[in-house]
Amino acid sequence: MKDVAGGHLMLRRDVHVQTTDGRVLAARLFAPHRPRAVMLINSATGFRKEFYEPFASASARAGWAVLTYDYRGIGASREGPARKDNATMLDWGVYDMPAAARALVSLFPGLPFDVVAHSVGGHFLSFLPKDLGLRSIALLSSGSGYWGRHAAPSKYMHWAFWRVMGPIWLATRGMIPKGVMWRGDDLPPGVFKQWRDWGVRIDYFRDAMAEAGHLTKYQSFTRPIRAWVPEDDPIATRDAVRWLLNQYPHAPSEMKFVRPKDVELGQIGHAGLFHPKLHDTLWPHVWRWLDGACVSNAFSAQG
DSSP: OEEEETTEEEEEEEEEEEOTTSOEEEEEEEEESSOSEEEEEEOOTTOOGGGGHHHHHHHHHTTEEEEEEOOTTSGGGOOSSGGGOOOOHHHIIIIIHHHHHHHHHHHSTTSOEEEEEEGGGGTTGGGSOGGGOEEEEEEESOOOOOGGGSOTTHHHHHHHIIIIIHHHHHHHHSSBOSSSSOOSSOBOHHHHHHHHHHHTSTTTTHHHHHHTTOHHHHHTOOSOEEEEEETTOSSSOHHHHHHHHHTSTTSOEEEEEEOGGGGTOSOOTTTGGGOGGGTTTTHHHHHHHHHHTTTOOOOOOOO
């Protein structure tokens, strides 16, 4: 359907994305009449695509054709009950992100292609197809998932999630249900097990990537990355974000720290950078950087 918002005519419609291993992902496209670039939004673990709709709509009005989507096992991309879905976290990087990116670029060939990634959405950038002409990446609260790099006291809850509550839920429910300790979408068992195995290791996914022969992909990734880091984010802390940026050693990268008072938000946390109240304070900085990232990429990780 077409929406008129802020004087802009915008296309908004649901689409389906086919992965190379046969899964079908639910996606939603937001596009202005004449987009000047395209944007893929990679979600955080357990976040449905609807959460990113305010940012996607605003980005479309700013000139991007935007695609949001649910990873396999999440939201409308789940096949049956969560406990029976065979999704893994690595599947999101190997199959889902590349398929969503290719579907978006095929709809608007020739336009600059940008990625906005939240949390785990920034972990698998190296799997994006090189032939799509990726321009730049904005990481919003994206860092290592290793609990020890997170902020106290939250990190002790994360440890308990990995070591105590998660295994109990897996044994009794066959999946990780939305609840008090876990507020995201229900997680299939394969997603949790892989995330747990990485989350308790100081080098997070590096061993798994090395065993699967994927580390060379990270070495060859060269597109510019800017990471926005809320000062009150207990998960994507400075240390966690710095670790993630270091996994892309040949990609020009930098960190921008965001204080709640600078964006007129009482608390940002791990999901607040996508809050609609940041429409006029933070989001324009993200758009301007994406537009100009390739003008000068002589920067390095800071902080």
